[in-house]
Amino acid sequence: MVSPAFRTESLTKRYGRVLALDGLDLSVPAGEVFGFLGPNGAGKSTTIRLLLGLARPTAGRASIFGTDAADVAVTHRRLAYVPADVALWPQLTGAEILELLARTGPGTDRSYRDDLVERFDLDLSKPGRTYSTGNRQKVALVAAFATRAPLLVLDEPTSGLDPLMELEFRRAVREARDNGQSVFLSSHQLAEVEAVCDKVAILRAGRLVDVAAVTDLRRLHRTEVTVCFTGTPPDLAHVPGVQAVEMTGATSLRFTLTGPPGPALQELAAADVVSLAVRESSLEEIFLGYYGGTQR
Amino acid sequence: MRAPKPAAERTDFGRGARLAVTALALRQIRRGALIVTAVAAGMSAVAVAAHRSTVKDPADAAALEALAGNPAIRTLFGEPVALDDAGGFAVWRTGTALAVVLGVWALLAATRITRGEEDAGRWDVLLAGRVPVTTMVARHIVVLVSVSLLAGAGAFAGLVAAGATAGGAAVHSAGLALCGVFFAAAGAMTAQVFATRSSASGAAVAVLGVSMLLKMVGDGVAALGWLRWLSPFGLTALARPYDGNRLWPLVILVVVCLALSAGAAAAAGRRDIRGGYLRYPSGRGPRMRLLGSVQAFAVRRLVRPLAAWSAGVGAYYLLIGVLAVSMTDFLADNPRFADLAAQAGFAGLGTVQGYAATLFALLAVPAGAFVAVRLATLAADESGGRLTLLFAQPLTRARLLIGEIAAALGGVILITTVAGLATWTGTKAVGADLDLPDALSGAWNVLPIALLCLGAGVLALGWAPRAVTTLGSLPAAGGFLLKVIADTSGWPVWVGQLSPFAHLAAVPDVPVNWPAAFLMTLVATLAAAAGVVGYRRRDLRT
Numbered sequence: 159m160v161s162p163a164f165r166t167e168s169l170t171k172r173y174g175r176v177l178a179l180d181g182l183d184l185s186v187p188a189g190e191v192f193g194f195l196g197p198n199g200a201g202k203s204t205t206i207r208l209l210l211g212l213a214r215p216t217a218g219r220a221s222i223f224g225t226d227a228a229d230v231a232v233t234h235r236r237l238a239y240v241p242a243d244v245a246l247w248p249q250l251t252g253a254e255i256l257e258l259l260a261r262t263g264p265g266t267d268r269s270y271r272d273d274l275v276e277r278f279d280l281d282l283s284k285p286g287r288t289y290s291t292g293n294r295q296k297v298a299l300v301a302a303f304a305t306r307a308p309l310l311v312l313d314e315p316t317s318g319l320d321p322l323m324e325l326e327f328r329r330a331v332r333e334a335r336d337n338g339q340s341v342f343l344s345s346h347q348l349a350e351v352e353a354v355c356d357k358v359a360i361l362r363a364g365r366l367v368d369v370a371a372v373t374d375l376r377r378l379h380r381t382e383v384t385v386c387f388t389g390t391p392p393d394l395a396h397v398p399g400v401q402a403v404e405m406t407g408a409t410s411l412r413f414t415l416t417g418p419p420g421p422a423l424q425e426l427a428a429a430d431v432v433s434l435a436v437r438e439s440s441l442e443e444i445f446l447g448y449y450g451g452t453q454r
Numbered sequence: 455m456r457a458p459k460p461a462a463e464r465t466d467f468g469r470g471a472r473l474a475v476t477a478l479a480l481r482q483i484r485r486g487a488l489i490v491t492a493v494a495a496g497m498s499a500v501a502v503a504a505h506r507s508t509v510k511d512p513a514d515a516a517a518l519e520a521l522a523g524n525p526a527i528r529t530l531f532g533e534p535v536a537l538d539d540a541g542g543f544a545v546w547r548t549g550t551a552l553a554v555v556l557g558v559w560a561l562l563a564a565t566r567i568t569r570g571e572e573d574a575g576r577w578d579v580l581l582a583g584r585v586p587v588t589t590m591v592a593r594h595i596v597v598l599v600s601v602s603l604l605a606g607a608g609a610f611a612g613l614v615a616a617g618a619t620a621g622g623a624a625v626h627s628a629g630l631a632l633c634g635v636f637f638a639a640a641g642a643m644t645a646q647v648f649a650t651r652s653s654a655s656g657a658a659v660a661v662l663g664v665s666m667l668l669k670m671v672g673d674g675v676a677a678l679g680w681l682r683w684l685s686p687f688g689l690t691a692l693a694r695p696y697d698g699n700r701l702w703p704l705v706i707l708v709v710v711c712l713a714l715s716a717g718a719a720a721a722a723g724r725r726d727i728r729g730g731y732l733r734y735p736s737g738r739g740p741r742m743r744l745l746g747s748v749q750a751f752a753v754r755r756l757v758r759p760l761a762a763w764s765a766g767v768g769a770y771y772l773l774i775g776v777l778a779v780s781m782t783d784f785l786a787d788n789p790r791f792a793d794l795a796a797q798a799g800f801a802g803l804g805t806v807q808g809y810a811a812t813l814f815a816l817l818a819v820p821a822g823a824f825v826a827v828r829l830a831t832l833a834a835d836e837s838g839g840r841l842t843l844l845f846a847q848p849l850t851r852a853r854l855l856i857g858e859i860a861a862a863l864g865g866v867i868l869i870t871t872v873a874g875l876a877t878w879t880g881t882k883a884v885g886a887d888l889d890l891p892d893a894l895s896g897a898w899n900v901l902p903i904a905l906l907c908l909g910a911g912v913l914a915l916g917w918a919p920r921a922v923t924t925l926g927s928l929p930a931a932g933g934f935l936l937k938v939i940a941d942t943s944g945w946p947v948w949v950g951q952l953s954p955f956a957h958l959a960a961v962p963d964v965p966v967n968w969p970a971a972f973l974m975t976l977v978a979t980l981a982a983a984a985g986v987v988g989y990r991r992r993d994l995r996t
């Protein structure tokens with residue numbers, strides 16, 4: 159068995175009355191791209207801040223490559239971090255910020271960094287105050303990937319990136335994996351996790367609800383379908399994959415669909431459908447349907 | 455397409471939004487507002503009471519007469535008018551100091567709640583709603599103006615309650631309040647011109663410094679008396695409370711304040727959100743100096759503010775040095791006034807050494823404020839998330855904090871050194887008898903109080919990071935106020951002894967009080983150590 163990149167044992171964090179993280183037991187193997195999926199407020203950032211030693215656990219412990227997370231002078235030598243909200247020094251230019259991070263960090267592959275700057279299309283001569291959210295994120299991503307640290311901890315790193323840059327990001331993650339690095343990627347987007355991760359942990363309201371291979375996530379996908387028709391109302395109740403059928407009017411209805419759409423479409427064909435709208439459910443809705451229960 | 459709405463609903467909603475903005479502005483400054491109002495009321499009342507114990511018989515009148523004629527006294531303390539009246543005496547003793555305190559508070563509050571909030575991105579959401587940016591700025595100014603008026607009312611209440619006559623008190627309080635209004639508006643204006651809070655605050659502080667200088671020169675040099683018409687402090691003095699109560703200067707000041715406030719609000723409407731009138735270059739070549747370690751980076755962030763603080767402190771102490779001869783000769787010739795000054799907490803002004811020692815004691819206030827502001831900046835960088843990337847580097851929090859402490863310490867040593875050198879240069883220029891080692895030791899003598907500020911600030915950073923500025927400046931600013939008030943109001947002796955200033959020897963007039971200096975340093979070190987422990991244990995605020 160490979161030794162884990164990090165491991166948490168009953169890791170708990172309480173903020174006043176809010177139990178942000180409730181006894182998380184998680185072990186992330188080295189060399190994998192590991193997704194950390196959960197809706198907003200699930201406790202992803204809290205977990206990551208505990209791993210980084212930025213916050214102290216209320217109970218439990220976390221260790222990174224076998225060293226306690228509180229010993230940051232040691233653990234941070236083997237990891238790089240991209241925070242959820244990247245704030246840069248307003249008066250330093252991008253180049254100066256990268257220099258500061260390179261010289262105070264665990265070591266940097268400067269030629270790879272220049273390559274990444276090029277690929278992320280980053281103008282390094284601008285002062286930090288003038289960067290947009292996406293550009294601030296790119297600066298932090300470049301600095302993190304350029305360390306080639308054994309563990310990359312990325313907290314929703316693509317929330318400000320445009321689709322083109324998201325592709326560059328995915329490429330950089332694959333390069334890191336090919337290089338033997340571990341990547342811990344938090345996200346609230348199913349599609350992003352599916353695109354780059356090998357395995358995923360699912361967090362909801364501070365609790366770990368599932369750890370699965372990404373190939374198993376297909377079952378999670380849900381679409382919401384709204385149809386208007388002129389004929390007799392279709393009988394969808396027993397069609398496989400169809401759930402939560404709801405008549406929204408005399409000639410319209412809504413249902414959710416998991417799995418292949420074929421049977422449902424066949425049934426609809428008989429009903430003289432005049433319009434059909436399809437929407438991918440949000441992660442919150444998926445979780446509500448899949449795991450049930452209440453939100454925090 | 456625009457959906458029409460009933461007019462009544464629209465205006466109601468707009469009013470609600472504007473009230474919300476006002477409430478927001480008020481919430482951000484209420485604590486400071488209460489403090490400045492209390493200080494204005496308390497100091498005014500105490501000064502009136504002090505008059506009774508200081509000025510006892512008509513023989514003092516002659517000494518006071520001479521006082522009004524001395525340029526050094528006039529420059530440093532303002533032109534004394536109506537010193538025979540308790541109210542007039544209080545105005546002379548506290549008027550300028552209160553106007554500066556209120557002005558500094560008002561301008562810092564103005565840049566903090568306008569540019570600071572906007573720069574932090576917290577206005578984006580608000581401005582996307584129904585409130586236009588001119589209304590935002592105008593509402594914030596209105597709130598600051600109200601607080602200035604409240605502080606003026608506090609001074610009025612303090613004066614009258616302690617027995618001064620109301621007419622002069624009204625004129626004085628109005629002038630005081632208008633100084634607050636002026637600098638609130640000035641801060642709001644620089645907040646439109648500059649795109650960052652620190653530059654806006656710096657520019658507004660510079661306006662205050664120049665205003666003060668104009669008044670001092672106008673007070674001291676008869677031929678340049680007209681300069682006072684160009685300064686809010688000067689206009690306030692020209693109103694001559696308790697000595698004619700002239701209203702004209704105040705009317706001018708009101709007009710200027712109105713114009714400046716309206717100008718600031720209007721200026722807000724013609725710029726980009728998060729932008730200012732002065733644009734920063736959108737790109738520049740890299741400057742890689744002092745980026746090699748967190749310690750070096752702490753120095754890099756220190757350089758600019760340190761230069762500004764040193765320039766301000768240096769200019770003031772150069773003036774102190776230049777005035778040395780005039781002041782000491784005057785006091786040597788007027789022993790009665792030397793007595794009065796001694797009772798008012800300015801003993802030993804009759805010799806150059808004593809004079810220098812007395813004024814060096816004041817240096818503890820800016821020196822302490824400097825270290826408090828450095829630590830408050832660190833706290834703001836933490837809560838603003840700018841430190842997060844550094845905290846993710848392989849270095850301990852203690853190392854980062856100690857680098858910052860070392861930089862602040864080096865900075866405050868430099869500031870006191872500059873003060874000593876400037877004083878010595880000034881005294882050399884007028885041929886006064888002050889050696890360089892004396893000047894430097896006098897200036898360095900306040901370092902233990904600055905260390906106390908550093909210790910208190912680090913303690914706050916570790917355990918109550920929101921209170922860094924307040925706790926950090928407490929030993930210097932609070933200690934100074936406590937000493938002055940305790941000296942003049944006849945409180946029990948032990949209360950005054952709580953102030954570190956009570957244990958500060960008058961160096962270079964007398965030798966350093968080493969036991970006290972050692973004890974203060976020890977207390978500061980223990981507080982800082984406790985602060986570091988707290989800082990290592992707590993969650994970072996990001």
Ligand SMILES: Nc1ncnc2c1ncn2[C@@H]1O[C@H](COP(=O)(O)OP(=O)(O)O)[C@@H](O)[C@H]1O
Pocket residue numbers: 173176177178196197198199200201202203204205
């Ligand atoms: N510093 C804090 N103080 C109080 N509550 C917090 C703090 N940080 C996070 N929380 C709460 O903890 C929960 C988890 O937050 P977070 O970890 O940021 O979620 P995620 O990153 O998954 O969106 C939320 O309910 C949030 O409000």
Ligand SMILES: [Mg+2]
Pocket residue numbers: 202203204242313314
């Ligand atoms: Mg988060």
